Amino acid sequence: MLGVVFKGHRKLALQSFDDPVPGDDDVVVEMKASGFCGSDLHHYRGAPGASLAAKSPGFLAEHGLSPESPVIAGHEPCGVIAELGRNVDRRAFRPGDRVMVYHYDGCRHCDPCRNGWVQMCERGSTVFGHTAHGGHAPFMRVPARSLIHLPAEIGYRAGAAISCGTGTAFGALERMEISERDTLAVFGLGPVGQSAIQLARAMGARTFAVDVCSDRVERARQLGATQAVNSREADAVEAILQWTAGRGATVAIDCSGVAAARLAAVRCTANWGRIAFVGVGGEVTLNVWSDLMMRQRSIIGHWTFSDVGMARCVRFVADHGIDLDQQFSNRWQLAQAEQAYRQFDSQTAGKACFEF
CATH class of the missing domain: 3.90.180.10 (Medium-chain alcohol dehydrogenases, catalytic domain)
Incomplete structure (x- = not known):
């Protein structure tokens, strides 16, 4: 063969x-x-x-x-x-x-x-x-x-x-205990991010989708994202804060592995925000005091x-x-x-x- x-x-x-x-x-x-x-x-x-x-x-x-x-x-x-x-x-x-x-x-x-x-x-x-x-x-x-x-x-x-891909998204959403009370920001709209949108919708959450590719942003809307934005054209954190009346998303997931997206995934969340990093590779630099401790945020590293x-x-x-x-x-x-x-x-x- x-x-x-x-x-x-x-x-x-x-x-x-x-x-x-x-x-x-x-x-x-x-x-x-x-x-x-x-x-x-x-x-x-x-x-x-x-x-x-x-x-x-x-x-x-x-x-x-x-x-x-x-x-x-x-x-x-x-x-x-x-x-x-x-x-x-x-x-x-x-x-x-x-x-x-x-x-x-x-x-x-x-x-x-x-x-x-x-x-x-x-x-x-x-x-x-x-x-x-x-x-x-x-x-x-x-x-x-x-x-x-x-x-x-x-x-x-x-x-x-x-x-x-879909199993990875499901595992991360389970660990973050997604429910109908949540608003979820999804960074990176490849297959894992697309799965996160579909699964979160079935779990009752509203989703805000972010990518640098306009075709993938449009696909996210078709898959059920409540809102979606191209982060090359707009500030994703500001857009998510506006969408949530200034509070921030309750949950975020980075599926890209890109440092800028990971940082945005943290900073777009509300007090007590839960964030999952599932994109492979890359690094991110955070201010532990202002980005995490002051906001009581939690970060999960999730592998498959x-x-x-x-x-x-x-x-x-x-x-x-x-x-x-x-x-x-x-x-x-x-x-x-x-x-x-x-x-x-x-x-x-x-x-x-x-x-x-």
Whole structure:
């Protein structure tokens, strides 16, 4: 089979791999949709093999890898079970089951793993699509414990979105305890920010959306944002203060990872404001006294979600009839990988995925 491999410095290749065969505790999933995530761009743009180079020699040896090993990209996989390993419980999974893949694996014995936060594994986590083969190929082998059933009401594209971007937004909103009492400011309107708008609306909150791309600002309005502004054309903090009669938003989330947006996310909130940083990378400088302490604000650093949280997210989306397909502006075939990632790299459109 062919799979997409990031070669670094905005280059990728379709390389040939053997079709996967399940180990005793594994399944092979036939891909139906494999989403693109903003964090993929760090690997698409960065140095070749950076994910594996960051792993310890012991981790690489344990997994039969080297820093030069080609790894199939894609950490938002969704599809159908094609084959089961001999130890997999047939009461839990059967061929033909519709599934999403929780894109981390770990030792499953340390405290973070046992609490469902496998990406924080004390022995080092595996990340499908970065340090193990991901979903940008027709088939993918994963441990059965990484699977979450996809409800019949949810399509494969939506399942792919929940597997990272939407699940991340949901996890952050849960931690901030969003409710109908809240006004939420969303900075950065890529797929995570768009998900935050849709989810917060279902939770009863009003949202104010901010981005530097006019197309994404307009898309936010279509997805249900109460107000939206291009921060290149207007001061976002001032606009949010005006929207809230001078009080500020009760909650804010930065999905961009950009220092200016993070600072604005803090300063646009009211007394006792809750702020979540979910955008990957970057720095921010705050005046701890005036920006935080005087206003009794709280900042949360949030990284993706637990496996249990992912299951809660897909159930919430199904129960509230949230149409995540609205986020998708591009659907590609694997043979179009170079064009697909060039366009995704512009960060001006909605969500994208490969369909199989």
